[in-house]
Amino acid sequence: MTMQQIYLAIPLLPLLAAALVGLFAKRMPRSAAHVLTILGVGLSFALSVLVLNDVMHSAPYNETVYSWLKTGNFSFEIGFLIDNLSAMMMVVVTFVSLMVHIYTVGYMAEDPGYARFFSYISLFTFAMLMLVMSNNFMQLFFGWEAVGLVSYLLIGFWYTRPTAIYANLKAFLVNRVGDFGFLLGIALILFHFGSLDYASVFSVAPQMADVQINLLGASSWSLMTVICILLFIGAMGKSAQVPLHVWLPDSMEGPTPISALIHAATMVTAGIFMVARMSPLFELSSTALSFVIIIGSITALFMGFLGIIQNDIKRVVAYSTLSQLGYMTVALGASAYSVAIFHLMTHAFFKALLFLGAGAVIMGMHHDQDIRNMGNLKKYLPVTWITSLIGSLALIGTPFFAGFYSKDSIIEAVHASTITGSGFAYFAVVAGVFVTAFYSFRMYFLVFHGKEKWRAHKHDAHHDDHDHPHGLASTDDPHEPGWVIKLPLILLAIPSMLIGYIAIDPMLYGDFFKGVIYVDYAAHPAMQEMTHHWHSTLHNASGMALHGLLSLPFALAAAGVLLAWFFYTQRPDIPAMLQSKLGFINQILENKYGFDAFNDKVFAAGSRMLGTKLWQIGDVAIIDGAMVNGTANLIAKAASVVRKLQTGLIYHYAFAMIIGVFLMLTFFTKV
DSSP states (O other), rough: OOHHHHHHHHHHHHHHHHHHHHGGGSOOTTHHHHHHHHHHHHHHHHHHHHHHHHTTTTTEEEEEEEEEEEEETEEEEEEESSSHHHHHHHHHHHHHHHHHHHHHHTTTTOTHHHHHHHHHHHHHHHHHHHHHHBBBHHHHHHHHHHHHHHHHHHHHHHSSSSSHHHHHHHHHHHHHHHHHHHHHHHHHHHHHHHBBBHHHHHGGGGGGOOOOEOOOOOOOEHHHHHHHHHHHHHHHHTTTTTTTHHHHHGGSSOHHHHHHOOOOOOGGGGGHHHHHHTHHHHHOOOHHHHHHHHHHHHHHHOOOOOOTTTTHHHHHHHHHHHHHHHHHHHHHHHHHHHHHHHHHHHHHHHHHHHHHHHHHHHHTTTTOOBGOOOOOGGGGGGHHHHHHHHHHHHHOOOOOOOHHHHHHHHHHHHHHSSSSHHHHHHHHHHHHHHHHHHHHHHHHHHSSSSSGGGTTTTTTTTTSSHHHHHTTSSSOOOOOOHHHHHHHHHHHHHHHHHHHHHHIIIIIITTTTTTTSOOOOOOOOHHHHHHHHHHIIIIIIHHHHHTTSSSSHHHHHHHHHHHHHHHIIOOOOOHHHHHHTTTTHHHHHHHHHHHHHIIIIIIIHHHHHHHHIEEEIIIIIIIIIIIIHHHHHHHHHHHHHHHGGGGOOOHHHHHHHHHHHHHHHHHHHHO
């Protein structure tokens, strides 16, 4: 089997499994749905590991598989770019997807849409693999839109629920806004560069750095700035950056496994991956990088605040995803692309772990998702408890855990950055450490420690069922799910502890991304300063962790954990008192800063009003009134005039015939 055949097999195996299960599930035994899809994704993961090992010791692969379309001088092709960046992404995507597939066997066991769900998540994996393996903008856009389409199907998987339909429509429409900017950016690249191939565009980009274009009247804009901002608008939609973040929390309406799949290593990280891949373009525009770092810092801090007031266990984790995506975006804006990708990787493991852990809690609680109804679950769900603790410690950046190495590296990169907006970004990411620790361990203590509040609710037959249409209240005590649920938790907990320690040196300060990610060190020196500090002071991952114990971020994280412990295990009256005293601030947070209300009242209501006016004027008045009914009325009036000639009197008709004969003889007879 040649390497090119292996590259083809990696995305096609999940696609084949999705097609077989989706088309022929009714003719197969129920178990065939998970057997085929797990086999397909499992083989893709094994081959991805093989590819990563191969590409680390050989030259990157960049070839066209086939030409899809040729028109004029333009060629649109399907091809693969397999280098360290794409190979690492392939491993992460397939591993997390494999864990989600295994977990789904237990989580969706009783769902009537069992086979359909497996078909969707396998198809989602194919779309994401096509995105990260692409060597041109057309295929990138195909994968980009494909993950959006399948996420629409997954978020609205329980399509009989109005909230699920609202959520998937919201995700679809918000992403169309970002995708419109993304498409405009690709169109500008095709127009000015004459190619959609990455290598061709990147090689010509430095020559286009000073090119100006006219957009609004006579005002001129830097071509590279416009292209990069438009591309980043696409990333703002997919990676849920303010103000295009509103779809992500609502996407919790889908089953828990897809929350892990969408929010861990796949769809929401597509924007981060894309900007890192486009580093040769973004490095030519400091204005675009400033835009990126400011948007990212706003998202990192202000979305974290929203996590503090959430009571739905999945929404707490969802807002932490928003905040962490902001951290990654901040790293991109500081030209620390490798740090952003490093955090993407570590985050994929511990965020998938937290989502799947939340799903295990939901199952144990008989599908009650309100963390205020939980407490002391560590006694009943020991594996879920310890793995969720590992995920939470990684999320808040505890030294020696995976999240520490990537999160602290982002803070150091922003501190070393000189780009406009880096000062505010530094404040945001440092303050965000405390916020993240507080809301993460607020959830942890409410769920796994304290009083068993669920006992007061266990006889209530009307639990709110947010996560499963078939979930019913039960009088049973919470219980640990089976091994098909626990195994993915354990396998995700291992890299959540170790992957940062292992990977930081080669990925950030070694040659792992050499020739893949481009940084102009003269203009953006952050990574250069970090590399010098690493070799001169820290030396290795252990040194960084020990140094981290004395750092400001660690002190803030510890303060957040202690405050959460005090508030939610010792003095639960204080948060209630603060909530009533700070009612105005709480109302702002409850309203999510008014983004949803603004969208509903301005964009949604405005669109409805515009549609109504177009219907009244265009359809009713012009088309129906003037054209359709107007034509009928005109004919009717003409007929009423002509009808007067049809009197029914013989002498009228005889007179008309005589006049006709006279006129004919007069005009047509030659003298």
